[in-house]
Amino acid sequence: MTHTALITGASRGLGAAMALALAPSHHIIAVAKTTGALEELDDQIKAKGGAATLAPMDIGNDAAMQTLCRGIYDRWGRVDMWVHCAVHAAPLTPTSMINTKDMAKSIAGNVTATSTLITYIAPLLGTDGRAIFFDDPVVGHAFHGAYGATKAAQIALARSWQAETSKTGPQVHIATPAPMPTATRARFHPGEDRSVLADPAAEAARILSEING
Template identity: 65%
Template sequence: MTTPEKTALITGASRGLGAALAEALAPTHHIIAVARTTGALEELDDRVRARGGAATLAPMDIGVEPAMQQLVASVAGRWGGLDLWVHAAIHAAPLGPAAHLDEKDWQKSLDTNVTATRRLIGLVEPLLLAREGRAVFFDDPRGGQKFFGHYGTTKAAQMALVRSWQAETVKTGPRVLVLEPAPMPTATRARFFPGEDRAPLTSPQDEATRLLPELLA
């Protein structure tokens, strides 16, 4: 019997740690790369191919439920399941005082960081169970820090949801991992900390190399 092709769904794959992990996984997994920016996904595809891998590009917003439903149905139809889901997508709204948070940014933060994650858990879980796969999330504990009202609140809510799922699936699967990456010189961090000396920060590629054994153990 032929061993099925290993698959890795990367939500938030166009840049930063998501893109770096897509490249790191390319030699062993078919990459299903989800992000909103088509150009960045095409550049990722070139890098994946350069490493001898292959990718399916899915330029879409994870907050659009019909698009996610269609994607999951396509994955089920083509591969029958997933070996890995890496969720690196995030909306990082501008920093600001709690009394003056922008309503549009607040709603976008909730939609992307909390609601879309909830939907994806429900949609992706059967695919992971079909392959005894695992889901990987990344914590960034900013809740309660000054000016992080948008991001800190919704990221903390996302992690509370994920940890509930993690506790619920210990015996039944899928395995749910929560990792906390080292600070990296990403575009998101640059918006949060403009003018920061980026030299001491760990590159996404180095961090992907460090985290990869935990993803695959």
């Protein structure tokens, strides 16, 4: 039986690292908006002897997510693991100056899309699947209002789902990665010393080890 791992936000950073870490044991279903980055990930997965199905789409597109989940069900009947790394990172700005469009995009990408995905993916996970979400300590920090508020709401959804399924499954995990030299962090912290940040591959291995432990 083929084990499957659905990675939303798989094209780079922690999402790509999680995909590569799971590739030896799972067929990777990689979702992201950037086709070129997904193709690079596919090459890396193949180099490790793994296999992937690429799904270049926006998680905020409800019809696309329905089609994706239906396709997963038709081909495999289930998902063993869902790793949700997709996030919309709005530009940093004083809270009193948050752009309405930036906030709307943050709510759509980080809250609405997550809620919708939980609805669609929960039946695919069944009672013995696992879902992984990622908390971020910058919530509440200065200038992170739009990102922080919607990231906190995303994790609140995950915590509620976790509490609801603690006895029945699926298992819902919430991990807190160490700061990594990702593109998102580069936007938030330009000019910082990236050499002291954690390697995404090492963080992926640590998180999976803690979850499996």
